[in-house]
Amino acid sequence: MKIVLLGITGSGKSTIAQKLADRFGIDVVEADDEVIRLNNDLWPKDEKIIDKYFQVTSDKVFTMDNVLYVISWLSKKRIKQFASNGFKIIELHADIKELLKRKIQRDNPTKNEISRFKENSNGYYEVVFDDEIKPLISLSLDTTTINPEDVFKKITKALNQNGH
Numbered sequence: 001m002k003i004v005l006l007g008i009t010g011s012g013k014s015t016i017a018q019k020l021a022d023r024f025g026i027d028v029v030e031a032d033d034e035v036i037r038l039n040n041d042l043w044p045k046d047e048k049i050i051d052k053y054f055q056v057t058s059d060k061v062f063t064m065d066n067v068l069y070v071i072s073w074l075s076k077k078r079i080k081q082f083a084s085n086g087f088k089i090i091e092l093h094a095d096i097k098e099l100l101k102r103k104i105q106r107d108n109p110t111k112n113e114i115s116r117f118k119e120n121s122n123g124y125y126e127v128v129f130d131d132e133i134k135p136l137i138s139l140s141l142d143t144t145t146i147n148p149e150d151v152f153k154k155i156t157k158a159l160n161q162n163g164h
Helices: 013-024 031-038 047-062 076-084 096-107 111-128 148-161
Strands: 002-007 027-030 067-071 088-093 139-142
Touching: 002 013, 002 076, 013 027, 013 067, 013 148, 027 031, 027 047, 031 047, 031 067, 047 067, 047 076, 076 088, 088 111, 088 148, 096 111, 139 148
Parallel strands: 002 067, 002 088, 027 067, 088 139
Antiparallel strands: none
């Protein structure tokens, strides 16, 4: 089973990933954790380094057969590559107000971080809701008002219908 769990920060990826890993017995690769690991346990300040480590991690995931790849951002090109390599792409999103509420509760971000988050959110939605990309996504869920257990059930049902 090869799955990409794609979702903007605060959409519930990490919570759902753990439940899916337990249910299906698959390895989880969290892109953010890998970036930190590759950068001596620190989050890089340089966007180019972050992009490089995301690339390294994505390349590693391509070689794996039984994997759940958890990531908050993929380019259109990368989504196409994962889809054409047999990955089921599950996408999680939520209303920006709800995402901000979750982010503030979890991270206590600065005003600059909130501003950057809003910009990144716009870019994320432009990619995942693109007419060329939407058909490549196996399941897209709005987690604004759905609790994690129901999100998990919907994903499990979709994966079981696809023969997993």
